[in-house]
Amino acid sequence: MKWLSFIILIFIAVILQCGLANPLGLGPQRIMPDLLLLTAVILLLHSTGDKALVACWLAGLAKDLTSLAPFGCYALAFGLMALLLTKTRALFYDDRPIALMIFTFAATVFTEEATLFIGILKGDFHSDSTHILLPVILATALLTAILAPYAHWVLMKFDKSLGLQRKKGYRKY
Secondary structure (H helix, E strand, C coil): CCHHHHHHHHHHHHHHHHHHHCCCCECCCCECCCHHHHHHHHHHHCCCCHHHHHHHHHHHHHHHHHCCCCCCHHHHHHHHHHHHHHHHHHHHCCCCHHHHHHHHHHHHHHHHHHHHHHHHHHCCCCHHHHHHHHHHHHHHHHHHHHHHHHHHHHHHCCHHHHCCCCCCCCCCC
């Protein structure tokens, strides 16, 4: 992982998330794909070692700075998601678009639910109104998963400058 390129990538993802995806959100809840989580998942699946975990935590910290959730919730949730995906990527991930979409969907649901749970524990969210958020979380996860193969294609164009690894036997689709 090349840290200067990573920081520039996170800045670009934050600018796209706040400047482009926010105004184009769907419905009254402004449902939009989570570009920072998508970036973190792709970097995690193509990086090795502890640098990928730190990169995911930093992406969560950047999301904390741009969201209304209690500070630290997304950083913790991204870190937990990174630990979970690091342990399961060798078993299930094989560099196919459908596998990437499933990983991204699961990571988005896990991260948003973990953030909601942390917010409830801290007393910032009320547990009686959380059932309304489940369709929003699922719609956000679906949009993020649909966008995953395209973001993967774009980020793999910069694999050498980001220090990412391609799997051996990489297939072009």
